[in-house]
Amino acid sequence: MKLKHLLLIPLLLLTSCHKEVDTSSLNIISPTGAPAVCFYKEVLNPNFETNSKPKNIISMMTKESNKDIVIIDTVSGIKAINTGAPYLLASNITFGNFYIASTGNDEDKIMSQDDVIVLFGEKQTPDYIFHYIYGNEFDSTIEYVASAQDAAKCLVSGKNLITDSKVDYVFIAEPALSKVLNNKNAPTYGKSSVYINIQDEYKKKSNNLSLVQASVFVKNTSDRKLVDAYLDNLKDDINLAISSPEVVKDSLNQLSNEEATSLFGINGDEAFQVISNNNAMGLGYIKAKENKGAIDKFISLFGMEQTNEEIYY
Numbered sequence: 001m002k003l004k005h006l007l008l009i010p011l012l013l014l015t016s017c018h019k020e021v022d023t024s025s026l027n028i029i030s031p032t033g034a035p036a037v038c039f040y041k042e043v044l045n046p047n048f049e050t051n052s053k054p055k056n057i058i059s060m061m062t063k064e065s066n067k068d069i070v071i072i073d074t075v076s077g078i079k080a081i082n083t084g085a086p087y088l089l090a091s092n093i094t095f096g097n098f099y100i101a102s103t104g105n106d107e108d109k110i111m112s113q114d115d116v117i118v119l120f121g122e123k124q125t126p127d128y129i130f131h132y133i134y135g136n137e138f139d140s141t142i143e144y145v146a147s148a149q150d151a152a153k154c155l156v157s158g159k160n161l162i163t164d165s166k167v168d169y170v171f172i173a174e175p176a177l178s179k180v181l182n183n184k185n186a187p188t189y190g191k192s193s194v195y196i197n198i199q200d201e202y203k204k205k206s207n208n209l210s211l212v213q214a215s216v217f218v219k220n221t222s223d224r225k226l227v228d229a230y231l232d233n234l235k236d237d238i239n240l241a242i243s244s245p246e247v248v249k250d251s252l253n254q255l256s257n258e259e260a261t262s263l264f265g266i267n268g269d270e271a272f273q274v275i276s277n278n279n280a281m282g283l284g285y286i287k288a289k290e291n292k293g294a295i296d297k298f299i300s301l302f303g304m305e306q307t308n309e310e311i312y313y
Contacts, residue, residue, distance in 0.1 A: 021229035026222070029057055030071035032265030033148050033173055034097045034281040035214040038071075038238050040251045040271070043263070050263055052147045054124055061085035061217065068222040069230065073125035074215040074295065075302055081311050087217040089288045090231060090313035092295070093238060096211035097174040097282040098126060098198035101181075103158040104191025106168040111195065115168035116141050118160060120151040125213060126171055128302040133201050143167075149265060152176040156186040169195060174281045175266040175274045182270075199282070212298040215288060218313050227313075235285040242283055245275035288312055 024045065030036045032050045042048035051057050057072050061080045070077070070087060081087055106115055115138075121127050122144040143160050145151050154160050155170040155177075172180075177194070180186060202211055216234070218227050241248050252260045252268030260267040266274070274280050288295065289312040296306040 021226060023226050023230040023233070026068040026226055026230055027066050028069040028071075029060055029067050031057060031147075031214070032263070033175060034094045034283065035071045036264045037175070037248060037266065037271055037275075037281060038093050038234065038241070038283060038285075040241060040248045040264070041237055043251055043254050043260075050265070052149045052265070054121060054147070061087050065219070068219050068227065070217045070219075071214055072217065073121075074212045075125050075128060075299055075304070077215055077217045078295075078299060078304065078307060078311065081217075085217075086220050088220050088313035089295075089307070089311050090216045090218045090227075091235075091288050092212050092215045092286045092291055093234075093284065094214040095282045095284050096199040096202070096213055097280060098129065098211075098213075099172055099174070099177050099194050100196040100198065101155050101170050101172050101177060102193050102195040103155060103167050103170065103188050104193070105158050105166055111138070111169050113138060113140065116143060116160070116165050117169045117171065118143050118145055118151055118154045118167050119171045120145045120148050120173075126173075129198060129202060129211070130171055132301050133198070133205055148173040148176045152180050155180045155192055156183060156188060158188045158191075171198075175270060178274050178277075178280070179266065179270055182273075206297075206301065209297055210294065211282070212291070212295050213282065238283055238285045241275060242279055245272045248272060248275060 026047060028048045030039060030050050031054055032052045036050045039048060054072060054076065057070060058076055058080055060067050061070055063086050077089065117138055119126060119130055119142050143163055143165060151170050151172045154167045155172060158167055160167050181192060183189060199211060203209065249268040249272035252264060252271055257267040292307060
């Protein structure tokens with residue numbers, strides 16, 4: 001028995017060593033929304049920032065960038081690497097939180113070619129997935145907006161404030177969706193609803209594959225010891241968030257509701273509700289190298305070739 005206990009000591013030291021590494025110098029950028037919520041422990045970290053427009057984040061994946069860790073949709077990140085971005089694909093952290101919501105404006109309540117559909121993320125994952133499922137059937141009435149937050153504004157008002165169009169359906173992501181549906185001050189409150197769960201439709205179309213939505217990309221010149229430690233801790237943080245959503249609420253509640261919404265796209269109480277709802281944000285953690293088969297199948301749906309081993313962290 002004594003020998004067993006002695007053998008356990010080095011193992012415990014190994015599993016705890018990353019916790020003692022100071023990773024606070026790493027610069028991290030994430031889109032607001034579900035990917036940002038994975039970083040709930042960074043509420044007071046000045047080196048953690050978010051951006052509501054994915055295109056802005058992709059533009060930071062350059063040699064001159066100071067971003068050690070970039071979170072962006074898997075397809076866009078791999079495309080950036082393939083065109084020279086000095087980053088490596090480390091892990092997948094969200095696996096589907098997309099929905100089509102009805103504003104309540106459509107009288108027959110069936111999405112058809114004469115309905116105005118708002119879609120965010122042109123030439124990015126939402127765009128690819130929508131067209132993978134529906135083809136070009138609805139192209140004549142699609143109106144693009146820049147982000148999930150902009151899509152949420154359309155669902156709140158039932159209008160596209162940029163084009164002044166009356167909107168029937170909105171492609172949107174959690175947690176933005178729940179915020180709108182629970183907003184009693186929204187003009188569409190009580191009329192808007194979930195029309196399609198995109199994860200379900202995607203699985204039907206793809207022979208039961210899961211989405212590989214947002215991923216972590218690491219700059220290839222960043223300190224590997226720090227990054228390894230950070231990723232180990234991130235995995236633990238995400239697993240804890242899924243099993244005990246109250247830790248996310250407690251962390252985000254260190255900020256005011258306005259501050260939390262600005263940084264994460266959601267406040268603590270809202271995050272708790274969405275994660276508690278069967279992990280509706282689709283949070284998780286898988287090392288990308290171990291998930292290569294699923295990644296290759298996913299990106300092939302969008303006309304991309306299989307990934308090269310060299311792009312993985």
